[in-house]
Structure formats: C-alpha cells, structure tokens
Amino acid sequence: MLAAATFVAGLVLFVGGVNAVxxxxxxxxxxxxxFAVGGRRSALSYVQTDGAILxxxxxxxxxxxxxV
Numbered sequence: 001m002l003a004a005a006t007f008v009a010g011l012v013l014f015v016g017g018v019n020a021v022x023x024x025x026x027x028x029x030x031x032x033x034x035f036a037v038g039g040r041r042s043a044l045s046y047v048q049t050d051g052a053i054l055x056x057x058x059x060x061x062x063x064x065x066x067x068v
Contacts, residue, residue, distance in 0.1 A: 003065045010061025013054050020051025 003068050006065035006068075007062050010058045010063075010065060013058030013061060015058070017051040017054030017056070017058055020054065
C-alpha cells in the first residue's frame with residue numbers, strides 16, 4: 001500500500017514538474033532560477049530549473065517504489 005502511494009505521489013511530482021518547465025514570457029526578463037540552453041535566442045533558450053528538479057524527484061520516487 002505504501003509503495004502504491006509513493007508511486008502516485010511520484011507521478012504527481014513528475015507531471016507537475018514537467019508542466020512547470022516553461023521559458024520566460026519575455027526574452028528580456030529572466031526568472032529567478034534558470035540555465036541557458038544553447039547559444040541562440042529561441043523559445044527554449046532559457047528554461048526554469050524548478051520544474052526539472054521536481055520532475056527528477058518524482059521520477060526517482062516512482063522508480064524507488066517500483067523496485068521495493
């Protein structure tokens with residue numbers, strides 16, 4: 001039962017984290033936490049890391065609950 005709850009919690013974190021990864025609305029404004037991707041000005045030239053970190057934590061939670 002605990003493994004199923006951990007898997008669902010990891011799934012929620014993963015989906016929420018992936019949905020949170022978005023480029024800034026304006027290219028002149030940078031969000032608080034970001035990293036540069038590539039050298040060109042494109043839609044994904046700056047990506048927020050908050051959602052990426054949540055997605056990875058959720059992925060590890062799902063993996064851990066599957067292996068237990």
